[in-house]
Amino acid sequence: MVSLGASRYPSRFDPARLDEVDPGIRANIERRLDVLGPGYLLIYNDPVAFVRGEKAHLFDADGADYLDAYNNVPSVGHCHPHVVEAVNRQVATLNTNTRYAQEGLVDYAERLVSYFPEELRRVTFACSGSEANDLALRVAAHHTGNEGVIVNRWAYHGITRAVAAISPALGDGSPLGPHVREIDPPDPKLVPAGLSLADHMRAETRRAIDDLARHGFGVSALVLDLSFMSDGIFPEAGDYLQGMVDEVHAVGGLFLADEVQAGFGRLGTCMWGFAMQQVVPDIVTMGKPMGNGIPLSAVVFRPEVARDFGEKVRYFNTFGGSSVPIAAGAAVLDVFESEGVPARVERIGELLRTGIRELLADSPHVAEVRGAGLVVGVEIVEDREKRTPDRARTTRVIDGMRDRRILISGAGREVNVLKIRPPLAFDEHDVERFLDGLREVAALHL
Numbered sequence: 395m396v397s398l399g400a401s402r403y404p405s406r407f408d409p410a411r412l413d414e415v416d417p418g419i420r421a422n423i424e425r426r427l428d429v430l431g432p433g434y435l436l437i438y439n440d441p442v443a444f445v446r447g448e449k450a451h452l453f454d455a456d457g458a459d460y461l462d463a464y465n466n467v468p469s470v471g472h473c474h475p476h477v478v479e480a481v482n483r484q485v486a487t488l489n490t491n492t493r494y495a496q497e498g499l500v501d502y503a504e505r506l507v508s509y510f511p512e513e514l515r516r517v518t519f520a521c522s523g524s525e526a527n528d529l530a531l532r533v534a535a536h537h538t539g540n541e542g543v544i545v546n547r548w549a550y551h552g553i554t555r556a557v558a559a560i561s562p563a564l565g566d567g568s569p570l571g572p573h574v575r576e577i578d579p580p581d582p583k584l585v586p587a588g589l590s591l592a593d594h595m596r597a598e599t600r601r602a603i604d605d606l607a608r609h610g611f612g613v614s615a616l617v618l619d620l621s622f623m624s625d626g627i628f629p630e631a632g633d634y635l636q637g638m639v640d641e642v643h644a645v646g647g648l649f650l651a652d653e654v655q656a657g658f659g660r661l662g663t664c665m666w667g668f669a670m671q672q673v674v675p676d677i678v679t680m681g682k683p684m685g686n687g688i689p690l691s692a693v694v695f696r697p698e699v700a701r702d703f704g705e706k707v708r709y710f711n712t713f714g715g716s717s718v719p720i721a722a723g724a725a726v727l728d729v730f731e732s733e734g735v736p737a738r739v740e741r742i743g744e745l746l747r748t749g750i751r752e753l754l755a756d757s758p759h760v761a762e763v764r765g766a767g768l769v770v771g772v773e774i775v776e777d778r779e780k781r782t783p784d785r786a787r788t789t790r791v792i793d794g795m796r797d798r799r800i801l802i803s804g805a806g807r808e809v810n811v812l813k814i815r816p817p818l819a820f821d822e823h824d825v826e827r828f829l830d831g832l833r834e835v836a837a838l839h840l
């Protein structure tokens with residue numbers, strides 16, 4: 395039986411179909427099943443294997459060119475030459491840890507915090523988004539003396555025991571902690587008649603706070619991924635965040651912005667999701683695109699939030715902040731600055747969203763096309779009026795795109811939202827190719 399956690403992936407390989415797999419990769423998949431086991435999910439009914447990447451393109455062993463409209467880690471582009479060169483140079487020179495004074499470490503830390511509002515001035519490095527969130531939760535609990543955490547209904551924040559316990563998207567096999575309360579994502583269709591979205595989000599937060607108080611937990615942190623990626627993609631700017639944060643602050647809790655998805659320019663000219671609503675968090679976590687594929691993550695704090703933990707608790711992360719990932723992180727920022735990435739994301743994202751909207755405007759199965767910067771969610775339904783999620787059709791669209799060598803996936807509780815989230819290296823030609831593919835697939839399924 396497939397667990398709800400695994401079923402987050404709308405199109406995934408079924409080992410019973412091994413005989414149908416391309417003979418070129420069948421032996422590899424057989425060995426993989428044997429040694430890695432079923433936990434290592436392969437995306438797509440018809441799996442793919444790549445040997446090379448460049449910009450927003452991946453190439454298989456036959457040289458076939460796949461358009462990557464899914465991967466957010468290779469943010470400035472697969473194997474960006476400037477990042478490759480910086481990593482090569484550093485790995486051949488010195489790779490050691492934060493217990494030695496290093497120019498590169500301090501330069502990068504100062505440069506990174508300069509991308510944040512001035513209240514956020516302290517940074518700690520780690521290797522993954524999960525580690526960053528794990529540390530952020532420890533610091534929040536230490537600072538507030540509370541354990542309670544508020545998250546979105548279908549949020550995902552990572553894999554350690556502490557962050558899995560605040561990740562409803564992991565499903566039935568990974569229960570939430572007793573100290574966790576879920577609230578709606580900012581989905582206008584969940585707002586009761588007569589309320590604004592901001593009123594609804596504030597009321598949701600207050601309901602969670604009251605319930606945590608009733609059960610003796612108090613509030614440690616409100617944790618939000620501001621792209622709401624696994625909740626179904628709701629990244630558009632709104633005016634609901636400040637009210638939620640005010641409620642949490644009023645009871646001594648902190649606001650933790652998980653920018654693992656939304657951060658580093660994904661949403662366009664705003665470098666961070668929280669900046670879309672001009673709210674300053676207490677703690678920010680980030681990862682995935684930060685090192686363009688080299689493991690690098692970070693937690694940025696208001697100094698007053700981190701001080702006591704920093705003085706009393708020993709935190710040493712062997713690889714976090716070592717020389718090579720720091721060189722990768724600095725090279726990524728170089729590219730952001732030299733290529734004007736945020737402005738480009740804004741422009742290409744607009745082109746992509748407009749194209750998708752025009753193409754799908756008359757489809758009876760598309761309820762909404764939403765997005766910001768270079769993330770687009772397309773909500774697929776049985777019919778527009780009832781808005782009943784259509785997961786099977788979503789999967790057919792994803793498979794249809796894969797057959798045309800265009801990579802996308804799905805999101806949301808019902809996995810009925812197309813997740814279109816390319817590397818930020820996506821350009822005009824990529825948009826054109828994407829829309830050509832989507833036009834063909836829409837003619838068949840939408």
Ligand SMILES: Cc1ncc(COP(=O)(O)O)c(C=O)c1O
Nearest residue numbers: 522523524550551552619654655
């Ligand atoms: C919002 C969010 N937070 C945290 C994580 C965990 O990051 P990592 O896989 O690097 O541990 C993810 C991963 O998908 C994520 O989407």
